[in-house]
Amino acid sequence: MKVKLSEFLEEKIPILEEIIEKLSQKYRYVSILGSDVRGKRYLVTEDIKISDSNWNERGFVVRIYDGLYLEYSFDEIDDSIVDSLNEKVIKEFERFEGPVLECPLIEEEKEEGVFEGEVEILPETVDAGKKIKMLSSMRDHAYSISESLANFWAIYEEVNVSKVFLSGKKHLNQSYVWTQGYLQAIVRKDEKTKYSYEGYSGMKGAEILEEMVSGVDKVVKEAESLIDSTRIEPGEYDVICSPDVAGVIAHEAFGHGVEMDMFVKGRAKAVEYLGREVASKLVTMHDGARAAKQVASYFFDDEGVIGKDTIIIDKGILKGGISDLISSLRLGTKPTGNGRRESFERKAYSRMTNTFFEPGNDKLDDMISSIKHGYFLEKVSSGMEDPKNWGIQCWILYGREIKDGRLTDRIVSPILMTGYVPDLLKSISMVSEDLELSGVGACGKGHKEFVKVSSGGPYIKARARLG
Amino acid sequence: MMVELIAELLNRDGIDDWKILERKVEGEEFFFVKDSLDMNRAKRTRKFFVTIYHDFEREGKLYRGSSDFTIYPGMKREEIKSLIEDNIFSSKFVENLYYPVVNEKHTISRTVPLDPESLDRIIHDFPFKSKDVWVNSSEFFLNRVEERIVNSKGVDVSNAFYRLYVEMITTAKSKEEVELYWSFERSYPVVRMEIEEAIMATRERAKAIFTPEVKDIPVILSGESVGEFFKYPLYKTSGLYIYEHLSNVKKGERILNGDFTMWIDPHVEGSAYSLNYDEDGFLCKKVKVIEDSKVMNIWADVRYAYYLGIEPTGHLTNFVVESGKESESSFEDGKYLKVLSFSDFQMDPVTGDFGGEIRLGWYSDGRKKVAVTGGSISGNITKCDFALSAESQLTGNFKGPKSVRITGAQIGGKM
Numbered sequence: 001m002k003v004k005l006s007e008f009l010e011e012k013i014p015i016l017e018e019i020i021e022k023l024s025q026k027y028r029y030v031s032i033l034g035s036d037v038r039g040k041r042y043l044v045t046e047d048i049k050i051s052d053s054n055w056n057e058r059g060f061v062v063r064i065y066d067g068l069y070l071e072y073s074f075d076e077i078d079d080s081i082v083d084s085l086n087e088k089v090i091k092e093f094e095r096f097e098g099p100v101l102e103c104p105l106i107e108e109e110k111e112e113g114v115f116e117g118e119v120e121i122l123p124e125t126v127d128a129g130k131k132i133k134m135l136s137s138m139r140d141h142a143y144s145i146s147e148s149l150a151n152f153w154a155i156y157e158e159v160n161v162s163k164v165f166l167s168g169k170k171h172l173n174q175s176y177v178w179t180q181g182y183l184q185a186i187v188r189k190d191e192k193t194k195y196s197y198e199g200y201s202g203m204k205g206a207e208i209l210e211e212m213v214s215g216v217d218k219v220v221k222e223a224e225s226l227i228d229s230t231r232i233e234p235g236e237y238d239v240i241c242s243p244d245v246a247g248v249i250a251h252e253a254f255g256h257g258v259e260m261d262m263f264v265k266g267r268a269k270a271v272e273y274l275g276r277e278v279a280s281k282l283v284t285m286h287d288g289a290r291a292a293k294q295v296a297s298y299f300f301d302d303e304g305v306i307g308k309d310t311i312i313i314d315k316g317i318l319k320g321g322i323s324d325l326i327s328s329l330r331l332g333t334k335p336t337g338n339g340r341r342e343s344f345e346r347k348a349y350s351r352m353t354n355t356f357f358e359p360g361n362d363k364l365d366d367m368i369s370s371i372k373h374g375y376f377l378e379k380v381s382s383g384m385e386d387p388k389n390w391g392i393q394c395w396i397l398y399g400r401e402i403k404d405g406r407l408t409d410r411i412v413s414p415i416l417m418t419g420y421v422p423d424l425l426k427s428i429s430m431v432s433e434d435l436e437l438s439g440v441g442a443c444g445k446g447h448k449e450f451v452k453v454s455s456g457g458p459y460i461k462a463r464a465r466l467g
Numbered sequence: 468m469m470v471e472l473i474a475e476l477l478n479r480d481g482i483d484d485w486k487i488l489e490r491k492v493e494g495e496e497f498f499f500v501k502d503s504l505d506m507n508r509a510k511r512t513r514k515f516f517v518t519i520y521h522d523f524e525r526e527g528k529l530y531r532g533s534s535d536f537t538i539y540p541g542m543k544r545e546e547i548k549s550l551i552e553d554n555i556f557s558s559k560f561v562e563n564l565y566y567p568v569v570n571e572k573h574t575i576s577r578t579v580p581l582d583p584e585s586l587d588r589i590i591h592d593f594p595f596k597s598k599d600v601w602v603n604s605s606e607f608f609l610n611r612v613e614e615r616i617v618n619s620k621g622v623d624v625s626n627a628f629y630r631l632y633v634e635m636i637t638t639a640k641s642k643e644e645v646e647l648y649w650s651f652e653r654s655y656p657v658v659r660m661e662i663e664e665a666i667m668a669t670r671e672r673a674k675a676i677f678t679p680e681v682k683d684i685p686v687i688l689s690g691e692s693v694g695e696f697f698k699y700p701l702y703k704t705s706g707l708y709i710y711e712h713l714s715n716v717k718k719g720e721r722i723l724n725g726d727f728t729m730w731i732d733p734h735v736e737g738s739a740y741s742l743n744y745d746e747d748g749f750l751c752k753k754v755k756v757i758e759d760s761k762v763m764n765i766w767a768d769v770r771y772a773y774y775l776g777i778e779p780t781g782h783l784t785n786f787v788v789e790s791g792k793e794s795e796s797s798f799e800d801g802k803y804l805k806v807l808s809f810s811d812f813q814m815d816p817v818t819g820d821f822g823g824e825i826r827l828g829w830y831s832d833g834r835k836k837v838a839v840t841g842g843s844i845s846g847n848i849t850k851c852d853f854a855l856s857a858e859s860q861l862t863g864n865f866k867g868p869k870s871v872r873i874t875g876a877q878i879g880g881k882m
Contacts, residue, residue, distance in 0.1 A: 046711050048561045050554075051535035058539040059512060073510035076540040088509035092495065095587065101503040128534075128557035150712040186713065186817065191849070193713075193818050231845075234680075234879035265500050265604045267636060267646065326506075345510050347498065384811035386826070388638075388646040391841060393810040393824035414815070418824040418843045418879065446634055447650060467822070467843040467879025 001125075001205070003117045005175040006036035006162035008058065015077055016166055019062065022082055024168060029065035029106050031167035033302055035344045039159035042128070044135035045151060050128060055159050055452065057343040063303075066093065068103045069326055073345045104329045108169040113306075115299035117176025119205030123158035126206040131156055134209050138216050142185060146220045148227065150188040156181050156209055165304035174299040178452070179204050180440050181212040185223035194226035194413065196379065196397060199440030201295050201454065226398055229413035234467035238374035238402075239417075240367050240459055243436035245396055247455030248383040249462075250285050251355045251443070252392050253421040254278070255455075256385035258312055258321035259338075259350035259445075264330050268387050270318060278318045279425030284358040285313040287322050289337055294454035295439035296353035303339035303348050310336045313425075324350040340451045349445055357457030360431025367430045367461045368402055375399035375466065376407060377415065380441075390421040399466070416467045423463075430461035470617055473515055473538060476547055477619070481555040483531075484520040484568045486618040488746050489513070494610040495586055501603065502595035513540045516746075519551065521558040522565065532561035566770040569748045570620040583609065583629050583655045593662075599673070600666045603646060605635040616748035624748050629654050630739040637665055639673035645840075647672055647808050647826060652863055654739045668807055671838040672827045678804070678842030679830060680880040686844050686873045687798050687805035692812035692823065694786075694865030696873075699848045700729060701786050702816035704756045706767025706775050713817055721760050725853035725871075727791075729757040731766045732866070733784040740864035742784050751781035788867030791855030798856065798872045799836075805829045805870075806844065819848040821876075839880075846876035 016032045023030040039053030059075035062085060070093055072085040135154040142152040158179045165172040181200035186193065198215040200208050241249065254270070262268035270278075279285075289298045289307025300306050303325040311319050323331070324339030327350055340351035368376065379397035386392065398413035439454030470489055477485040496508040515538040523530050534554035538547055586609045595602045614626040634650045649665045651657040688696055700722055708714035716722055733751035734741050745751050747769050755763050765777055772779035799805065806812075809823035822845030830839045852875060855868040 047563050049535075050533070050557050050561055052537050056537060068504065069506055071506065071508040073508065073512065075512045075514075084509075084511065088495065088511070089507060092509070092587075093504075093507050096497075096504055096507070098590075099503040101500050101505050129560040132560040188712075188715075195817060231847075231877065234843075234845075234877055265636075266638075266644075267603055345512060347496070347506065347508060381815075382811065382813065384824070386810055386824075388644065389840075391810060391824055391826070393843070395813065395822075414818075414820050416822045416824070416843050416845050416879070418810075418841070420841070446648060448634070465842075465879060467845050467877060 001119060001122045003119065003122070003160065003175045003177050005173050008036050009034050009162050009164050012077060013164060013166070016060065019081055020166060020168070023062070023064055027064040027066060029167070030062065031165065031170070031304060032060055032062045033304070033344060034060045034164045036162045037159060039157060041155065041157045042131050042135055044132065044139050044154045048132060053157050053159050057345070059344040061341070061344045065105055066090065068100055071347065103326055106325065106329065108167060110169045112171045113299065115174040115176070117203060119177050119203065120207045121205040123160070123177060123179065123206045131206070131209065138183065138213060141216050142220050145217065146187065146224060148187040148189050148224060149185060149220065150193065151186040153182065153184040154212070156212070158206065165300055167304060170304050172300045172304055176203060176298070177205055178202065178295045179206065179208045180295065181208050182440055183212060183215050183219045185220045187223045187227055189227045192227060194223055194229065196222040196226060199438055201439035203293050203295065203297055225411060226413050229398060229411040232399065232412040232415055232466050236463060236465050238371045238461065239464045239466070240371070240374070240376045240402070240461050242378045243434060243456045243458060244380050244438050245377045245394070246357055246457035246460045247355065247438065248380040248394050249392070249424065250357050250457055251352060251453070251455040252383040252385045252394060253425060254285060254312055255287060255352045255355045257387045257390065257421065259352070259387070260321040260323035260331060260333070261327045261350040262387050263321060264327050269390055270321065270387070273318050274320065276318060277316050278422050279313050279316045280428040281316040282360055282428055282431045283313050283316050283425055284311065285356070286310065286358065287312055287338070287352050287355040289353045292354040292356065292437055292454065294354045294437045296453045301337045301339045302341040305335045305337045305339060307337035307353065322350055322352065324348050342449045342451060346449060349449060351445065351451050352443060352453050354437060354454045356435070356437055356455060357431070357460065359433050359435045359458040362430040362432050364432050364459050367432060367459060368407065369405035370430065370461065371402045371405060374402045375412065376402055377417070381414065391418065392421050392424065393418050417464050418467065419465045427463040428460050432459035434458045469515060469540065470615065472544070473517065473547065474617060476551055477517070477519065481521060482519045483522040484619045486518050486568060486616065486747065488516040489615045490516070491613045492610050494608060497586060497590060497607045499605045501601065519554055519558055520568065521555060523559070525562070529565040530562050531565045532558035532563065534558040534561065564774065566773040568618050568620055569622050569769055571750065572621050583631060589656055594666065597666045600637055600639045600669045603636040603638040605633065608632040616744055616746065618748055622748040624744045626742050626744055628739070628742070631656065633657050635665070637669040639669040641673040645669070645672045652739050653737055654741065655737060668827055672840060675827060675838035675840040678825055678828065678839040678878070678880040681804065681830065681878050684802040684804060686876040686878065687803055687870050688873065689805055689807045689870040690860070691862045692806065692809055693860070693868060693871050694862050695812050695814050696821060696848070696871060697729065697786070697788050697865065697867065698814045698816050699819050700757060704762055704765055706765050706771030706777065709765060710771050710774050716762050718762050718765065720762050722757060722762055723760055723848060724851065726760050727757065727855060728755070728759060728789040730755050730787040731780055731783065731785070732787045733781065735785040735787060735861065735866050737861055738785050738864060738866065740784050745782035747782070749779060749781045751784055754780045785864045785866060788855065790857050790859045790868045792857055793854060795856045795858050795870045798870060799831065802833045803831050804844070804878055814848070821846055821848060842878065842880040844876050844878055846873070851875035
């Protein structure tokens with residue numbers, strides 16, 4: 001079923017066009033992004049909670065050019081918008097006495113386009129009662145199969161995105177739906193508490209609820225198995241990373257490292273390595289709103305640039321970065337459709353979308369049997385980048401020990417994987433045929449500016465420092 | 468008035484109680500690359516966060532269903548009515564045990580926050596350059612926030628505050644350039660000394676060596692990670708965690724091995740998280756949660772306090788850990804690894820597992836102290852002992868010791 005543009009935005013387009021016309025008399029570039037993102041989050045645990053999605057927003061951001069780009073975000077359209085822009089932004093800029101980093105003017109081509117996403121079951125066609133009933137039965141089933149379960153979460157979230165981008169030459173609309181589901185089992189034995197999770201996501205509708213049902217047994221058993229886990233002895237090991245761990249490596253290692261606003265600031269070491277070998281020949285890495293169909297897929301970004309599929313690393317060679325519009329103007333490069341905002345209230349930065357390694361030719365069984373002593377790493381909790389000095393940190397939920405080419409019963413948890421990005425990527429020696437992407441998380445820039453992303457890849461064999 | 472219109476539409480059949488939190492934000496933002504202005508922005512937003520409650524009985528038990536939704540300015544009366552209708556329908560499927568809304572009537576208390584220094588002045592005085600170290604990029608956000616909380620029992624209270632957020636990347640050069648990330652969040656200007664400490668630390672990272680492989684020595688956490696470390700006892704003593712079986716701590720029991728005293732305090736000077744009223748309209752209270760490592764009180768909002776049969780304290784604002792008796796310098800006797808900056812230090816408040824990759828620290832073998840980078844520390848707080856420094860700090864919503872010395876953490880270095 002097709003997802004239609006919000007009526008609210010449809011109705012506001014003529015007023016927004018009037019504002020653009022008025023401002024265009026004085027400024028050489030004017031654009032407005034309008035967002036209407038509506039979603040609901042259903043949580044069933046000890047309690048039940050129905051709330052708005054954290055991704056909800058409704059408002060506008062106007063951008064003008066005055067030697068550099070200035071912006072004003074608002075959610076009430078009235079006659080005061082132009083005056084407020086003058087008072088709060090332009091006058092502040094004029095009062096500023098320090099140096100300014102000037103920027104070239106955006107030269108636009110005429111572009112019009114509409115994108116309507118399609119899902120199997122539109123979320124609003126399934127009532128809240130049915131959603132709560134399905135989540136409650138997942139919770140009840142979890143308690144029926146485990147005596148050590150202390151808590152169980154079943155979460156379903158549906159988000160309906162509508163955006164319009166208007167400027168002198170552009171008129172773009174997009175509307176689509178993404179959903180995600182999350183199961184978490186928390187078990188306790190004596191004083192030890194452990195948990196595991198399963199995530200589900202995609203450019204899908206309410207049909208994702210059916211996918212979640214089959215994950216309950218798995219997540220409960222997995223959490224129970226972690227109760228007897230021990231801590232790993234810190235050191236360097238041969239590892240096999242599951243697709244979600246591989247995805248976070250891609251995201252943290254060379255996703256953040258090639259965000260091109262970092263090139264403008266001189267914060268990216270990647271600039272010195274363009275065209276050079278940064279990873280094993282087995283590594284090809286993509287990012288892009290059009291590189292995959294997942295939660296970070298879209299028609300145009302928050303600066304009105306059409307989304308693309310960018311190859312970041314091609315057979316081990318660093319090819320290029322991902323860019324927002326303003327950074328590309330400063331660098332003299334082409335924007336890649338990666339200018340994203342947390343919401344209309346925030347600045348646009350160069351941000352990742354769907355980031356992943358391409359699959360290879362190896363079989364997972366062969367990869368396991370090739371390891372004398374190491375770990376099979378599964379489930380990522382979080383990751384952090386260091387684009388200037390190429391450090392990487394990933395919290396991984398657990399690792400299963402591999403000895404003499406076989407998985408043993410020993411499980412270590414949690415694991416902190418750290419390392420120097422090129423060392424880690426150059427150590428990749430086997431890549432499986434699989435490709436899985438997951439988008440249940442969010443990505444921050446520093447410690448803020450969260451946007452929805454997905455990441456993934458095949459199983460990869462590498463050498464990593466674990467602690 | 469939008470609040471009055473929403474309240475009028477909420478006073479109807481199918482809704483037993485309701486609350487509205489109106490939040491208005493006016494913000495100004497400046498972005499710099501080195502000392503040059505990259506962009507300036509401003510914003511003005513207003514939202515109405517609404518919760519409706521619907522009561523029903525099942526098998527002789529009283530339940531309270533609820534549904535949360537947001538009303539945006541400019542929504543028409545019919546659109547709001549339809550939204551309310553949808554949420555009344557949804558709330559009927561939410562089978563939670565009954566709990567009351569806040570019913571303590573306060574007269575409207577309009578607080579006027581102290582005006583902070585203007586952002587122009589803060590930026591004018593900002594040390595973009597120093598000897599051997601420069602600010603690569605920085606971002607300044609100053610928001611004036613006004614909140615009004617109204618509910619069906621006649622509560623009508625308000626908060627007003629400023630939130631200043633400064634993020635900066637500092638860079639220094641030795642063989643190659645190195646950088647450190649910093650963020651400061653306050654209700655009034657960032658203390659200049661903190662910026663200068665950040666600049667000095669960047670100089671140190673420029674000469675750092677890789678963290679060596681060392682075992683069984685104390686780890687000293689310093690700076691922002693200290694607040695994160697104490698999130699374990701903070702959440703273990705929350706009513707929500709106890710109700711959700713994520714914690715089984717009891718009043719009077721000892722928690723953890725180190726000696727410490729912790730408070731929930733809604734009025735920490737300088738904190739951007741200090742508030743009079745929480746989002747339920749409850750007048751937040753200062754409460755001693757842990758004294759000498761013994762649990763004294765559980766902190767909880769109105770709902771979870773009702774479930775647990777305890778006095779509510781309100782939603783979390785600030786948490787305060789009393790500083791210790793030993794000076795930071797006394798921690799640096801003998802062998803130790805002190806870490807000032809991590810990639811991202813994290814404490815898991817459910818399991819007590821903690822750790823992070825080291826961006827800047829110092830290792831001392833008992834004779835010589837060297838700056839280190841890379842490698843990691845990890846551990847579980849329930850298996851560690853710790854001591855607190857006498858010096859204190861304010862980071863985010865944490866006020867407490869500037870350093871904590873931990874024994875029992877693992878260090879992942881390089882041979």
